[in-house]
Amino acid sequence: MSMQNTTSSSDFILLGLLVNSEAVGVVFTVILAVFVVAVTANLVMTFLIQVDSRLHTPMYFLLSQLSIMDILFICTTVPKLLADMTSKEKTISSVACGIQIFLYLTMIGSEFFLLGLMAYDRYVAVCNPLRYPVLMDHKLCVLLAAGAWLGGSLDGFLLTAITMNVPYCGSRSINHFFCEIPAVLRLACADTSLYETLMYTCCVLMLLIPISIISTSYSLILFTVHRMRSAEGRRKAFATCSSHLTVVSVFYGAAFYTYVLPQSFHTPEQDQVVSAFYTIVTPMLNPLIYSLRNKDVIGAFTKVFACCSSAQKVATGDV
Template identity: 60%
Template sequence: MANITGMVNHTGGSDFILMGLFRQSKHPALICVVIFVVFLMALSGNAVLILLIHCDAHLHTPMYFFISQLSLMDMVYISVTAPKMLLDQVVGVNKISAPECGMQMFLYLTLVGSEFFLLAAMAYDRYMAICHPLRYPVLMNRRVCLFLASGCWFLGSVDGFTFTAVTMTLPFCGSREIHHFFCEVPAVLNLSCSDTSLYEIFIYLCCVLMLLIPVTVISSSYLLILLTIHRMNSAEGRKKAFATCSSHLTVVILFYGAAVYTYMLPSSYHTPEKDMMVSVFYTILTPVLNPLIYSLRNKDVMGALKKMLTVRFVP
């Protein structure tokens, strides 16, 4: 962390200006209230999901362990961007110092990278549960789950440190207005007065690699799952397997689709307005949708919630 602070100080210590979402809106106060409500919903929804998984013994399985990790990532994820944006709107200040910008970028990239790999680990877990049910408790024991989760966090932090270190040591000698509501790499890169073409190629190749590995794991896992489901004699078994996998696939499509747009499409497809809208979707809306997807479509989670409410409020 100290290295990141030292690196961002190389930029000259001047503050950046976050242009944000609200300047282009005719009703900034309304949007501010909506984002605040969504922020509270994301925090409460994910916190409740983590609490249910922790308290209910029936949810002490690898699948729900990974879901709790996803919820934790989403809670930190939205907390990296939304509070700063809302506070700036309330107090009328839209500046962010270079160290704060670097730290925000580092945390954001770490969480994005970690979630990339976590979604792959979740797909692998579903493959083991459906294709190797008898050996599943041994193959996916607690030690293996902790190792996979730790690996996801570690790889995400490597991604965050690498891109933050390079981006924040670039010279910024022109405008310091970031046309975004947080310090995202492409938006900050636009302010550099140096030639960033090689670095942009490096970012593209890294993103391809970071997407290719998880997508390969996810695609292979679900191909084998579909073949296994096809061979099942039980209609109830097929229905349960599809229900379990469909929730995860929905989250994968939402998250990876936004990432592909942001980091892999050519610059000709990007405008500051489009970039902000896509970022709003996957930094603010996705953390709200994930707990809904995994709870409303899951009988075990809904059962645990009803049990908790019954114990708490029914004499």
């Protein structure tokens, strides 16, 4: 009996990654390794920011929120993908599909806004360093982070509700490894042009708002840096912003392709590659980019590692 006939009429079938059957084992191992590194790196980053007083600053508070979003983001898609790669049953219920859509939309939307707010934080740090503690106090940081989470969740609620209420008939096979809206809508048996226009408009606005903040912030930063007479001051300013700009370029580039570029420029193969990059690889890259190029984070890690080593020696009586 075929899989199509053994599943509930409301279930979807995730066809998974377009991988040669002989390479499934290798791809599974690579994805699992990336997943473990991503979750571990983000947990370590969050832990260091919590325990080291030197990292109790607005920039690192916002960075801890980014790490939490990345953990939830990668956990939304990868566990199901890994399970499907080792199972003949690749079904996902309509409810589970809706939850997956809501979670990844919420995480990606929240990261859009958070990266914009992090650019504003860098603007204040570089252009108004003396007023930085006042302009970016803890209360404001909490409100900014809450606003990012709220903005992402509103986007998730709106688009998920509409997507799951579109009538689906005929094939229930999603040519993707998770329930991403463009792939799901290809199964609709009704005209979705109005909804696709709404989704396109919503995504453009979700991108334009933070991109405007980022562009304005970095334009003012460049103007301020250009006026600096000290070469050391310029170096520090660029070092402060380079990690954030790298993360922004990677994340927004993938999102622009998926949600802004017209569907005529898409193919299922390209969509899977881009989606795999921003849902699997990006959550791993973000903490590595910020930690490997950040002396404060490396110093905090070294300090915690030294304390753990000393405690272990005391416990084993090696001192």
